[in-house]
Amino acid sequence: MIPTEHYVALSAVLFAIGGVGFLIRRNVLVALMSIEVMLNAVNVALVAFNRAQTSNHTGQMFSFFLIAAEAAEVAVGLAIVLSLFRVKRTVRTDEADLLKN
Numbered sequence: 001m002i003p004t005e006h007y008v009a010l011s012a013v014l015f016a017i018g019g020v021g022f023l024i025r026r027n028v029l030v031a032l033m034s035i036e037v038m039l040n041a042v043n044v045a046l047v048a049f050n051r052a053q054t055s056n057h058t059g060q061m062f063s064f065f066l067i068a069a070e071a072a073e074v075a076v077g078l079a080i081v082l083s084l085f086r087v088k089r090t091v092r093t094d095e096a097d098l099l100k101n
Contacts (some may be wrong), residue, residue, distance in 0.1 A: 007048030008053075023064070029091055043067065047063055084096055
């Protein structure tokens with residue numbers, strides 16, 4: 001049986017990779033994928049902590065609803081990226097200035 005600390009360490013590494021990817025990369029699609037990696041790191045931590053307490057399934061349920069919210073976020077984010085690409089012909093975050101005067 002793998003200890004909970006290993007799952008938490010994996011979750012921390014995934015969250016750090018997602019955070020660095022979000023902060024460094026300029027591509028909107030890569031930023032969205034980095035956010036997904038960060039949310040999946042949270043899911044790993046929730047399920048790992050739920051494994052430590054077998055009498056309660058709250059972590060797994062919360063993880064399930066978080067996955068559903070991630071799917072909605074991907075749909076909205078991809079729609080925004082597609083509309084940005086139609087207008088600007090690019091998906092770089094520094095050129096996404098549609099709301100500026």
